[in-house]
Amino acid sequence: MRYLADILTLSRFILSVILIALSFIGCPVENAFIIFLVAEFTDTFDGTCARKWPFPKDKTPKYRKYAAQFDIVSDVLLAAGQVLFCALQVNWVVGLVVIIYYTLICGALELILYGKLFGHPDNCTNNSLTKRNFPLAKKIVLTRRYLYTICLGVVNAFLLFATSWPDPVKYGLFVFGCSIFVFVWFFLRQRRKNVSRDAVEIEKELTKKAKTRH
Secondary structure, eight states, rough: OOHHHHHHHHHHHHHHHHHHHHHHHHHHHHHHHHHHHHHHHHHHHHHHHHSOOOOOGGGOOGGGGHHHHHHHHHHHHHHHHHHHHHHIIIOHHHHHHHHHIIIIIIIIIIHHHSTTTBBBTBBBOOOOOHOOHHHHHHHHHHHHHHHHHHHHHHHHHHHHSSSSSSSHHOOOOHHHHHHHHHHHHHHOOOHOSOOOOOOOHHHHHHHHHHHOOO
């Protein structure tokens, strides 16, 4: 079970690459929609599995050193695959709007929060907001996640209703998707609240320094 989180993340990476390829060569919207849903499923549960079944420190595989970066790259590729497919195969106007949105929300904030693209609380520059004011950085990260999740849901709904499935199937899947969204939002709170497993240590360190100054 310890490898389950890594398997899920690797699966998302592979599915994301497939989705990007299909964006250029074309495929039915139904197929792309299913691929994206499966990939999102892996994104929802890989972090939970990593926390539930962690590796002992003396048995952690060497590749786990880059696990956080690989997870972030997989997320970015998945978002890119979704946007590209939407722009190239469904509606270029909607795709362009989402590209701008993702660039501003994700790209710009990455530089502010971590001082680099594909950053992380345990992989950021000393001048980054995470190092200087972690509580504020954490609030911004959570806000970004809310906005990203909302945008994700809107684009998924757009792709769903662009399929050729019968209307009852579309509306049924839409209601089912909303139910899953509510479940993830309220019951998988750890994923929303924890910026990373090392973020807690950063917060403790900054809190100690603040108390020492006073």
